[in-house]
Every structure is written in C-alpha cells, then in structure tokens.
Amino acid sequence: MLEDEVLAALWAAAGPMSPADVQAELGGSLAYTTVMTTLARLHRKGLATRERAGRGFVYAPAVGEAAHTAEAMRDLLARRSDRAAVLAEFVSRLSPDDEQVLQRLLREVDG
Structure with a gap:
C-alpha cells in the first residue's frame, strides 16, 4: 500500500x-x-x-512504526469472529526467535 x-x-x-x-x-x-x-x-x-x-x-x-503496526494488527483482529483461532494460527506461524520474544513479552506483562 x-x-x-x-x-x-x-x-x-x-x-x-x-x-x-x-x-x-x-x-x-x-x-x-x-x-x-x-x-x-x-x-x-x-x-x-x-x-x-x-x-x-x-x-x-506522528506515530512510531511499532505502534502503527500494532494498531493495524489489533484492528484486523477485531474484525474477525474467532479471535482465538486467529491468534493461535498467528503464533503457530512465528519463527522460533519471534516466539521466544513473544513469550518473554507476555511474562513481562504478567510479572
């Protein structure tokens, strides 16, 4: 685009x-x-x-690249009826490195 x-x-x-x-x-x-x-x-x-x-x-x-991309991902996810399935598919397609980053970020949010 x-x-x-x-x-x-x-x-x-x-x-x-x-x-x-x-x-x-x-x-x-x-x-x-x-x-x-x-x-x-x-x-x-x-x-x-x-x-x-x-x-x-x-x-x-006016916005950072990460914030803009995250907002676009959130908007796309909000338009889907089965958010859990979309998230599961997304996670299943992550590279091992990206999966580790995601796991670390989730631990930080929970911690």
Whole structure:
C-alpha cells in the first residue's frame, strides 16, 4: 500500500521530509502530486505531522512504526469472529526467535 511505503520513508528519515524528498526515497517513479496527496492524507489521518517550510510543507511521522503496526494488527483482529483461532494460527506461524520474544513479552506483562 502506498501509504505504508510513504510512512516507511518517513520512519527511516533523520528528520522531516518534503514531498520531493519522499518521492526520491521511493525511487522517483511516483508522480510528485501522488506523493503530495498521500502525505496530505496521512496528515489528515493523524499519522504524519507537517510544518511549513518555505512555500510548502515538510512531513514527519506522528506515530512510531511499532505502534502503527500494532494498531493495524489489533484492528484486523477485531474484525474477525474467532479471535482465538486467529491468534493461535498467528503464533503457530512465528519463527522460533519471534516466539521466544513473544513469550518473554507476555511474562513481562504478567510479572
């Protein structure tokens, strides 16, 4: 999804980015207006901040990558009727390393 690609560029940046910066980071194949529209949409959704820079704006992420991903996972899970089955399937597909991380995090929450 284009919004995710633009957010990834913002997360990877050292500071706020102009639409031209984002366009270049994404390889330059997207139209400038497409990048501007996507950034404006992310700002309206509260996922990016913007501040005036000259005649235009520069953008930065308003949420961290982990928080954004966790919210997307939570939203997806909320739309399913059998949450336990979805969670069981998710856990069964984790790599051994990810499973260990999850177990450690669950112990920390319980502790």
